[in-house]
Amino acid sequence: MSRRTESPDELVARARDGEARAIGRLISQVEDGSSLLREVMAALTPYAGRAHVVGLTGSPGVGKSTSTNALVAELRGRDLRVGVLAIDPSSPYSGGALLGDRIRMSEHATDPGVFIRSMAARGHLGGVSRATPQALRVLDAAGCDVILVETVGVGQSEVEIARLADTTIVLLAPGMGDGIQAAKAGILEIGDVYVINKADRDGADQVRRDLRSMLALAERPEGAWRPPVLKTVASAGEGAAEVVDAIDAHRAWAGESGELERRRVRRARDEIEAIALTALRERWGSVDEGNRLDGLAAAVVAGESDPYAAADGLLDD
Numbered sequence: 595m596s597r598r599t600e601s602p603d604e605l606v607a608r609a610r611d612g613e614a615r616a617i618g619r620l621i622s623q624v625e626d627g628s629s630l631l632r633e634v635m636a637a638l639t640p641y642a643g644r645a646h647v648v649g650l651t652g653s654p655g656v657g658k659s660t661s662t663n664a665l666v667a668e669l670r671g672r673d674l675r676v677g678v679l680a681i682d683p684s685s686p687y688s689g690g691a692l693l694g695d696r697i698r699m700s701e702h703a704t705d706p707g708v709f710i711r712s713m714a715a716r717g718h719l720g721g722v723s724r725a726t727p728q729a730l731r732v733l734d735a736a737g738c739d740v741i742l743v744e745t746v747g748v749g750q751s752e753v754e755i756a757r758l759a760d761t762t763i764v765l766l767a768p769g770m771g772d773g774i775q776a777a778k779a780g781i782l783e784i785g786d787v788y789v790i791n792k793a794d795r796d797g798a799d800q801v802r803r804d805l806r807s808m809l810a811l812a813e814r815p816e817g818a819w820r821p822p823v824l825k826t827v828a829s830a831g832e833g834a835a836e837v838v839d840a841i842d843a844h845r846a847w848a849g850e851s852g853e854l855e856r857r858r859v860r861r862a863r864d865e866i867e868a869i870a871l872t873a874l875r876e877r878w879g880s881v882d883e884g885n886r887l888d889g890l891a892a893a894v895v896a897g898e899s900d901p902y903a904a905a906d907g908l909l910d911d
């Protein structure tokens with residue numbers, strides 16, 4: 595069966611009707627850096643800006659997938675449409691055995707009010723930073739009220755997620771040396787809500803005490819948000835309501851204090867920068883520009899030019 599290629603406007607209209615296939619196709623275009631992206635983004639923009647983006651991060655095994663499921667159930671119970679974007683910063687492929695796939699196998703898989711997608715953050719420059727905000731924009735324009743962005747907690751990705759999110763949830767669990775890990779990985783700065791999952795296990799209260807005393811050391815100006823430290827048993831859905839309430843409270847505070855606007859401006863800045871850098875890279879990858887870059891590099895090696903002068907030359911073109 596031959597199939598006419600849909601225009602970006604048609605795809606966007608179908609995505610706005612909640613058609614999962616259209617949403618999926620738009621996100622694929624984002625991932626592939628499709629040449630239609632410019633038009634797609636222009637078509638999406640009037641509808642974006644409503645969704646609340648919630649980042650969810652934590653070390654492997656703390657229960658991110660289980661918690662995401664519990665949060666999706668709670669949000670659906672509140673009649674909200676939910677998008678889930680699972681980012682794997684290490685995998686060069688999408689569609690592997692990623693977080694999102696495990697969630698996709700859950701009870702929410704067939705719920706039309708839930709859209710789940712995993713995305714590989716490819717190794718190339720601008721991977722996470724370009725594609726993720728664009729995928730968020732697709733889900734936002736498609737009518738998601740809340741978008742959960744989940745990532746495997748490996749180093750830098752936690753901080754990247756925090757830069758993307760309106761509200762960042764950091765998950766910890768007892769028995770994982772998380773207190774120390776928290777201090778090391780710098781996650782004490784990024785959480786808006788901390789959740790000690792696996793509260794049915796010994797040591798949850800200790801992790802909570804440790805974390806609270808570490809957070810208490812941070813200097814916070816008057817009127818600043820004070821991140822709550824909650825406990826959940828995600829596998830039993832316990833505590834999910836309190837987490838969603840905390841997200842709501844943070845959202846309200848962020849809206850009033852201007853923090854939400856600041857974060858969104860920063861996100862847009864990161865996105866513009868990533869698009870511009872990707873475009874520059876592509877230009878320098880073209881045959882003509884590649885030759886010019888090679889020529890400049892040879893001149894630097896030969897001592898005829900210095901790298902700054904060469905870069906100026908490249909940028910001036």
Ligand SMILES: Nc1nc2c(ncn2[C@@H]2O[C@H](COP(=O)(O)OP(=O)(O)OP(=O)(O)O)[C@@H](O)[C@H]2O)c(=O)[nH]1
Nearest residue numbers: 653654655656657658659660791792826827828829
């Ligand atoms: N006892 C207990 N086990 C839990 C709880 N939540 C999740 N688990 C279990 O912990 C294990 C890890 O949960 P996942 O949700 O797969 O954790 P994850 O953080 O997504 O794991 P990675 O993808 O490896 O990072 C699973 O066996 C869950 O069933 C909980 O509240 N209590």
